[in-house]
Every structure is written in structure tokens, then in C-alpha cells.
Amino acid sequence: MxxxxxNATTRPLPEVIATMGACQANAWANPSSRHALGQSVRAWMVAARADVAALVGAQPVEVVFTSGATEANHHALHGALHRSGAPRRVLLSAVEHAGYLASALRLREEGVEVSLLPVDACGRVSPRVLQEALRDKAALVSVMAANNETGVLQPVADLAVIARAHGVPFHVDATQCAGKLPVDFAALGADLLSLSAHKLHGPKGSGALVIRKGLSWPSLIAGRQERARRGGTENVAGIVGFGVAAQHARTxxxxxxxxxxxxxxxxxxxxxxxxxxxxxxxxxxxxxxxxxxxxxxxxxxxxxxxxxxxxxxxxxxxxxxxxxxxxxxxxxxxxxxxxxxxxxxxxxxxxxxxxxxxxxxxxxxxxxxxxxxxxxxxxxxxxxxxxxxxxxxx
Structure with a gap:
């Protein structure tokens, strides 16, 4: 074979499979429990969070674990619209992942203005296009780092400068880029960044939204887990597998x-x-x-x-x-x-x-x-x- x-998915690493199996067998307690068994499970998550953060040049406190990049993208999009005083307008590149675009376009039925940023013949959004589009206020600018179909890289660092100058949160879907090229969340100047484990030899069903430290962002799923940023008992084995894959990807x-x-x-x-x-x-x-x-x-x-x-x-x-x-x-x-x-x-x-x-x-x-x-x-x-x-x- x-x-x-x-770009569709990758084979999980043997180390990922072995570590997830060990986690399921030995670290099955609820990481929110205050007893020693629960806190020992939390320690597995702490280590994984540090590994995922290191992969993309983020701080561990900025990493919010999700069920994958799709959820992370939705968290960025819907969180932007639920911020206090946010305009009912979002900007996405016309070449975002099909599922993400479909979700965004459905918001038009709720009265949200969804503007698609046009691209050039290579599939890139030019800074000039974004500058023009931000003449009107927006709640979010979302541009993927690398396209899943063509592999074309977007000038996201340049676009982030423009978004920040207009006071608009900037979201980058780095699903395809992480693990293939160096990614530095801090240097990018982005506010939010989406990741998926199964694109870099980790498990399906595990991902993350990186939220810049100090940025208040509404949760998509209510609950006290993930510092009240993503509710629901954590998928510990998936998170641990993600950590192993992230560590391997950096090598x-x-x-x-x-x-x-x-x-x-x-x-x-x-x-x-x-x-x-x-x-x-x-x-x-x-x-x-x-x-x-x-x-x-x-x-x-x-x-x-x-x-x-x-x-x-x-x-x-x-x-x-x-x-x-x-x-x-x-x-x-x-x-x-x-x-x-x-x-x-x-x-x-x-x-x-x-x-x-x-x-x-x-x-x-x-x-x-x-x-x-x-x-x-x-x-x-x-x-x-x-x-x-x-x-x-x-």
C-alpha cells in the first residue's frame, strides 16, 4: 500500500497507541476529582498540554482542548459573535475548510453578515483585500494557515497585523500546517489558533483552540473544565495521545x-x-x-x-x-x-x-x-x- x-488523516504513531492504552488502563479517574487518583490523571493532561503548546510556540495556559479542529473553529467563530458589543459581521477567506465555511454561512440566516475574502490565482488573501474589508467593523477575521487541498500558505502574519490595527480578533486554522512547518503562535500575532491531533499522527477526536493569554473568550460548551473555557469531562486518553504526537512532531x-x-x-x-x-x-x-x-x-x-x-x-x-x-x-x-x-x-x-x-x-x-x-x-x-x-x- x-x-x-x-492531509485527510495520518496513521497514529505506535507510541501514541501505546500511551493511550496505558492511559485508559491506569489513568481512568476523573481529572476534576480532588482526590489523589483524580489528580494523578490531571498530571497526564498537564504534560500533554505543555507538549501541544510547545509545538506551536504557545503557553500551556493558552491551550484549550477540544474534540478536534472543527470544534475549535466553531468555538472561535461563535465566541467572537457572543463577546459583549461584538458587531454582527465576520470575515473568512473564501478558501477555508468546507465544513467551517458551511457553518459560517448558516449564520446569515440569523442576520450575521458573513463576508468571504477573495483570493488571488494561487489562493492567497492579500493584505490589501483585508484592509479594504475592515473599513466596516467585524467581530472576527479567520484565515487558515495552509490550505488543505492545495497546500498554499497564507500571509497570516501580515494579515494579523492589519486585524490587530483595527481591533479585530484574528483566528488562524493551523490544522494542516502544524507538524509540517514551524508554527509560532506568539510571533504570528494571532489571537486564536485551531489544531487537530489526527493530522500529525495523533488520535481522531482530539484537538485544541489556542486562545491568547489575557483574551476573554466565551465558551462554546458551558462547564467548569478547561478553566471554564470548554465544558465536559475531558477525553484524557485523546489528549495524552495528542501530547505524544505533538512531541514527536517537533523532533x-x-x-x-x-x-x-x-x-x-x-x-x-x-x-x-x-x-x-x-x-x-x-x-x-x-x-x-x-x-x-x-x-x-x-x-x-x-x-x-x-x-x-x-x-x-x-x-x-x-x-x-x-x-x-x-x-x-x-x-x-x-x-x-x-x-x-x-x-x-x-x-x-x-x-x-x-x-x-x-x-x-x-x-x-x-x-x-x-x-x-x-x-x-x-x-x-x-x-x-x-x-x-x-x-x-x-
Whole structure:
């Protein structure tokens, strides 16, 4: 099996599984209990909180554990609107995660003005666009650090400066970036930051919202846990697993990013050799996550490409999102100005720490056999496909 869908989820580390098992067996008491057994469980959480905070350059007191990034994003969004005197207006980039966008857009039914910040052809929000949008007051600006489909990095540090100058809280969804590139919450100037454990070899069902120290933020779920910022008995095993994964993600992060970037570049160069001007790499001219390549191949549907790969034991994903009416093109690519016919054919190849050169070579062999088949449509005009770049989130 060759797994190239790491942006969807990652295999839990053996250390994560072992530690979670030990936690379930031995640290099963309620961490809110004041007796010694409960407080011993709390100690496991204290250590995990420190590890998660260290991964993103935050203070442990700033970390609020959640059920995942989806809950963290909702906490940021709804908390902003429930702050005293907050305007009934929020700003999100047009390329945020589909689930988060859907939740935000539903707020329009409640009279909230939800403005989507347009992006350029690479999928980036420009500081000028945000400056213009903040001529009117807003309760929150929310821009993801790295796109889950294209891997394109947003200029979040520059955007945070603008939001802060206007007195508007700034939220960053760092789900895809954490564990792949350095993230420094303090240096970013963000007020809130979302994380998910299962994107960095941790367990599903565990995440965090980092809330800047000193910032008062309404809870999404009432209760006294997490310093009254997130109610409900904590998922201790999930939190502990998150901590182990975070600690592992910090180890040799730069070297791992450089290795993955080299493999990603090798993959894209090989695809260019196979397909020539039939290949389009979305967001290729921008700084991207080192592990992510989102491509369209003229004359080939995403379904055909994925079926061809899976028959050879290679697992990737489509850039399209399923809806009740069928398959719609990716909202991310449409926002970037990609024609719907091209967006329908988008395939995302996302590498991970276990990806090897041999797997890249085998994947290119599978694509070569696909390239030999007749194209269904004429190839597009030649594309200027500059050398892909990676970047660090400062």
C-alpha cells in the first residue's frame, strides 16, 4: 500500500497507541476529582498540554482542548459573535475548510453578515483585500494557515497585523500546517489558533483552540473544565495521545519538511515529464506545504485517476466535495478562478513522514501508464509551471 492522503488523516504513531492504552488502563479517574487518583490523571493532561503548546510556540495556559479542529473553529467563530458589543459581521477567506465555511454561512440566516475574502490565482488573501474589508467593523477575521487541498500558505502574519490595527480578533486554522512547518503562535500575532491531533499522527477526536493569554473568550460548551473555557469531562486518553504526537512532531521538523519538499518536487517533476502541458499544479507559484501537490490532468477525470492509482495500491483523494446533488467542483479551486471543468478533475497527493523515494518512483510508474492512454479532450494551452516552493510560517 502507498498512502498519499496524509492531509485527510495520518496513521497514529505506535507510541501514541501505546500511551493511550496505558492511559485508559491506569489513568481512568476523573481529572476534576480532588482526590489523589483524580489528580494523578490531571498530571497526564498537564504534560500533554505543555507538549501541544510547545509545538506551536504557545503557553500551556493558552491551550484549550477540544474534540478536534472543527470544534475549535466553531468555538472561535461563535465566541467572537457572543463577546459583549461584538458587531454582527465576520470575515473568512473564501478558501477555508468546507465544513467551517458551511457553518459560517448558516449564520446569515440569523442576520450575521458573513463576508468571504477573495483570493488571488494561487489562493492567497492579500493584505490589501483585508484592509479594504475592515473599513466596516467585524467581530472576527479567520484565515487558515495552509490550505488543505492545495497546500498554499497564507500571509497570516501580515494579515494579523492589519486585524490587530483595527481591533479585530484574528483566528488562524493551523490544522494542516502544524507538524509540517514551524508554527509560532506568539510571533504570528494571532489571537486564536485551531489544531487537530489526527493530522500529525495523533488520535481522531482530539484537538485544541489556542486562545491568547489575557483574551476573554466565551465558551462554546458551558462547564467548569478547561478553566471554564470548554465544558465536559475531558477525553484524557485523546489528549495524552495528542501530547505524544505533538512531541514527536517537533523532533527534526525542519529536516522532515525538507525531505518531504524534495519528494514532492520529485513527484511533480516526474508528472511534468509524463504529461507535459496536460499537467496543471494548482498554486504552484506560491509557497506551499512541503508535502502537498494538487493537480489536474487534461483529459482525465479525478475519478479515473484515482481508480487507476487504487488498482495499483496507491491511495489519494479528489479535490471535489460531495453534496446531496452529486459531485461539485472544489470551492477552493473555483475561488482561485480555476474553470469548473478543470476543478472537477483535481487530485490531491499528500505525502507523509513514511513516504519513501521508492514509493514516489512507483507512483510515477503508475502515472506513466496512465499518460500512455489517449486523452479524452485536447490538452490545455501551455502552463507556466515554475519550480514549486515551500515556506515556513513565522
Amino acid at each position: 502507498i498512502y498519499l492522503d496524509h 527534526a521538523l525542519s529536516e522532515r519538511a525538507a525531505r518531504l519538499g524534495g519528494l514532492r518536487d520529485q513527484l511533480e517533476a516526474g508528472l511534468a515529464t509524463c504529461f507535459g502541458d496536460r499537467l496543471l499544479v494548482h498554486g504552484h507559484a506560491a509557497a506551499r506545504l512541503p508535502n502537498t501537490s494538487c493537480i489536474s490532468l487534461a483529459g482525465l477525470s479525478a475519478e479515473k485517476v484515482l481508480r487507476h492509482l487504487e488498482r495499483r495500491g496507491i491511495f489519494a483523494s479528489s479535490g471535489a466535495a460531495c453534496s446531496s446533488g452529486g459531485t461539485e467542483p472544489s470551492h477552493v479551486l473555483i475561488a482561485m478562478g480555476v474553470p469548473a471543468s478543470v476543478a472537477h478533475g483535481a487530485v490531491r497527493l499528500s505525502l507523509g513522514s513514511e513516504t519513501s523515494e521508492e514509493e514516489i518512483a512507483e507512483t510515477l510508474g503508475a502515472f506513466a501508464s496512465l499518460a500512455a492512454e489517449p486523452a479524452a479532450v485536447a490538452p490545455p494551452p501551455p502552463q507556466t509551471n515554475t519550480q514549486p516552493t515551500s515556506g515556513a510560517l513565522a
